[in-house]
Amino acid sequence: MIKVNLLKDAGKKQKKGGDSTILDSDFRNTVGGAVGENNAIIKRIAFLIIPIVVVFAYTWSVESGLKSDMEKLNKRAIVLDGQLEALKPELNTIEQLKGEKNKLSTELGAIKELSKKRYTYVKILDSLQSLIPEKAWVTKLTIKDQIISIEGRAIEDAIISSFMQNLEESAYFSNVTWVNSAEVNEPQGLVKSFSIRLNLENI
Amino acid sequence: MKEKLENMPILVFLLIGVAFAGYNYMGSLSINETLQNQIAQLNSQLQEKKVGLTKAQNSSSEIPMMKEEITKLSQSLSKATELIPASSTTRDVVMVVSEEAKNAGIRVTQARPTDGQTKNYFDELPMEYEFEGSFSQLTLFMYQLSKRQLIIHATDMNLSTKEIVDGQTNLKMAGKLVGFKYKEAKR
Numbered sequence: 001m002i003k004v005n006l007l008k009d010a011g012k013k014q015k016k017g018g019d020s021t022i023l024d025s026d027f028r029n030t031v032g033g034a035v036g037e038n039n040a041i042i043k044r045i046a047f048l049i050i051p052i053v054v055v056f057a058y059t060w061s062v063e064s065g066l067k068s069d070m071e072k073l074n075k076r077a078i079v080l081d082g083q084l085e086a087l088k089p090e091l092n093t094i095e096q097l098k099g100e101k102n103k104l105s106t107e108l109g110a111i112k113e114l115s116k117k118r119y120t121y122v123k124i125l126d127s128l129q130s131l132i133p134e135k136a137w138v139t140k141l142t143i144k145d146q147i148i149s150i151e152g153r154a155i156e157d158a159i160i161s162s163f164m165q166n167l168e169e170s171a172y173f174s175n176v177t178w179v180n181s182a183e184v185n186e187p188q189g190l191v192k193s194f195s196i197r198l199n200l201e202n203i
Numbered sequence: 204m205k206e207k208l209e210n211m212p213i214l215v216f217l218l219i220g221v222a223f224a225g226y227n228y229m230g231s232l233s234i235n236e237t238l239q240n241q242i243a244q245l246n247s248q249l250q251e252k253k254v255g256l257t258k259a260q261n262s263s264s265e266i267p268m269m270k271e272e273i274t275k276l277s278q279s280l281s282k283a284t285e286l287i288p289a290s291s292t293t294r295d296v297v298m299v300v301s302e303e304a305k306n307a308g309i310r311v312t313q314a315r316p317t318d319g320q321t322k323n324y325f326d327e328l329p330m331e332y333e334f335e336g337s338f339s340q341l342t343l344f345m346y347q348l349s350k351r352q353l354i355i356h357a358t359d360m361n362l363s364t365k366e367i368v369d370g371q372t373n374l375k376m377a378g379k380l381v382g383f384k385y386k387e388a389k390r
Contacts, residue, residue, distance in 0.1 A: 040209040041205070044209075045216070047213050047220055048216040048220040052224045055225075056224075059231035087260065097273060101269065101273050108276060111283040111286060111325075112283065114383060120356075121345045121360060126346075139364045140362065141360075
């Protein structure tokens with residue numbers, strides 16, 4: 001029995017014919033074969049590259065988002081700067097007006113303070129007149145800065161003490177100090193001379 | 204080599220890929236952190252600018268009000284300066300003092316001008332005085348003096364008994380009376 005390989009000739013004919021389908025099939029066979037052969041390597045390379053690409057894409061998107069945010073903020077800052085710049089002349093006017101207002105207020109305050117202080121001595125004299133007890137009298141009164149020195153006479157020590165208490169209770173005086181007291185002979189008889197020092201307050 | 208690669212487990216490649224990706228991610232984290240810090244700074248600057256702008260806008264709307272306030276203050280000041288006129292002299296102080304001394308019934312026993320100090324907005328016109336009278340007369344004199352339009356301050360006062368006549372104590376009051384003169388040139 002003779003066996004004939006029909007496919008052998010058919011294959012030769014196809015190769016000689018130069019038909020494009022034959023070429024494609026060749027190409028497919030070649031590339032397919034190569035891919036098939038390297039399939040394992042490609043898979044491995046894909047496993048290597050994919051995580052890198054994914055992370056790169058993610059970080060790129062985050063970074064570009066942040067950069068665009070920054071750009072927006074910078075633009076907004078420029079707009080605000082422009083608006084502030086436009087208000088500068090008015091701000092300068094306000095500064096000038098504030099300066100003028102402060103100057104006027106200070107001057108007015110200084111004159112008001114002067115006016116207030118003119119009543120100081122009247123208040124001191126009036127207060128002393130109302131605070132001194134009946135059986136005591138002032139012989140010398142010195143007022144220097146905020147310190148008052150009083151010298152006087154009284155019938156007895158208790159009256160001096162009462163005078164001092166009155167002074168202490170007054171809103172205008174503080175730190176009432178008994179400097180000294182001594183017995184003296186006056187035309188009225190034997191009396192106590194005294195000396196008191198105190199500070200002026202709230203006047 | 205090819206065979207070696209083919210025989211290596213896929214997990215190794217995956218791990219290497221993840222490691223590279225992780226390295227890349229860590230690198231990007233520091234960049235992102237820097238960017239976020241810059242954004243935070245920009246945000247705070249922007250906030251400050253916004254506040255500044257709002258303030259500026261509010262302030263600019265206050266200009267007419269401020270001008271009105273300044274006009275009122277100027278009026279008040281010009282009224283106040285009548286209390287220490289720029290034209291005041293020592294003579295004016297002497298005149299007011301003698302007038303009030305006469306009204307209160309006290310005697311001016313001595314008077315002389317002394318050197319005054321120059322302040323920011325006014326000059327002092329000081330006079331050294333000595334008066335004689337009763338306590339109530341002297342108090343009345345000080346009261347009348349404080350009621351005058353012209354501001355006169357009493358300083359460094361010294362009251363002492365001069366004499367006692369018929370049970371009436373006559374006091375001597377010595378000290379400084381200071382008038383003031385507004386410095387108009389300053390304005």
